[in-house]
Amino acid sequence: MANGIECWSGRSIPEGSSQRSWTLWADNNNNFFGKVRLSESPLFLDLSFRETKLGARSRVGTFRLDLPKLLQGGFIRHAPIGSQGDHVLLRIVYYPETGEFFVQTKKAGPKAPLTNPGN
Secondary structure: OOOOEEEOOOOOOOOOOEEEEEEEEOOOOOEEEEEEEHHHOOEEEEEEEEOOOOOOOEEEEEEEEOHHHHHHOOOOEEOOOOOOOOEEEEEEEEEOOOOEEEEEOOOOOOEEEEOOOOO
């Protein structure tokens, strides 16, 4: 988990852990984002994907996210920008040319891959 992300698919999420279930749509600018709290780390993200808002949903995988490590690497940022509080912006980006998903704050910034060995 060098970049703060570990594939968790096929394993049960520990009881009491913070978790989110997100579906990213390609026709929504190929990204999905939300505010989460650093104090929720590790955060378990169950990610799915649709080509369109009404299209068939396919599961990408479940990932264990080390939020402080992702923040340190520049993959996520404090929200609002410039604050040093508990809230961070977690943004997942889909690159249709490669079919890959990344945690990435902005297009020109560093990106951490969400990879599922089962896919």
